[in-house]
Amino acid sequence: MHIIPEKSRRGLFVTKILSLFLLSFLSIPAIVSAHVKWFAKPVDYVRPYQIDDMPVIITLIVCLVAVCVGVYLDRKLTVPKWIGRFVSRWASAALSIASIGFGLSFIIFSLKGFIFAPNLPATPVLLVIQCAAGLMIFLGLFEKVGGFLLVVLFWLSMRQYGFMEMMDAFEMLGFALYAIIVGRPKWRIVDVHIFTNITHRLHAYGVPLLRVATGLNLMILGFSEKIMAPSLTQDFLNHYDWNFMHHVFGFEWFTDYWFAFSAGSAEILIGLFLILGLTTRITVIALAVFLVTTLTLLGPIELIGHLPHFSIAIVLLVMGAGARLKFGKKE
16 A cells, blocks of 8 residues: 655645645636526627737746646546545445536526526527426436436527527536436436447446546636627626625726626637536636625526536536546546
């Protein structure tokens, strides 16, 4: 049995704290990264960000350094024994709770009259499909069939709203695939075994597909709702004065314009970390911090919209990055 010296354990602990601090610091402005389309409309013309703007150049350098640090930490850090014991004991229950949370999300979405997100009002047919899938997943009643229904729903929604609009909901497609491949470990009413042979071979890809889809979702939102739509974020910040860098720390130069840019950049960086599978559990903690913050500031509608993200956070906290589709070391 290999015993890690006390000094090495202390070094690993310090390294973990530093990595958590780095991600938390970079994601602080991302508390503005709620789906601003839910709360704002474009205002008058706002100057687009330019690649030769000094803050943009600095941000690109910081993000590059952060990714390099993330690659280094992912190779050096080891999973603490207590996490391994927790996963062994509670993983089935935690993953089942996450599944129930997803099912509840789709039921609520249907009752509210939209699919996947509040900015996508739906036809009765789509709402029925979503509600049926939600009930099946929530009850553990042929959950994998419910996941298949979500894939069908995503395809039908693309036909109605267009691919570009549905790019904002990639994490929902990721969960649908996860539900089909992995399913719920416990508290099921009836399971289905039609896909067993296929899903068994793909089991190692269930969590990675969910992780990558969530990362893509965050990156797309960071670009589409913030960096590529400064007028949208400007209107949001006119209604919700969240620029604490200006008001709390007194950074006069840190205007709403650049606060929105930093929020989008942080969201993109977190998404990139998830796609690459770098320090996944620490990244998810940073993501959870600003999800809770926006929930506190925006109220119930934010909980409705981000309930699936909390469920995703549970899965990734428990399972980590998974062993496939990742840039870092194998788990």
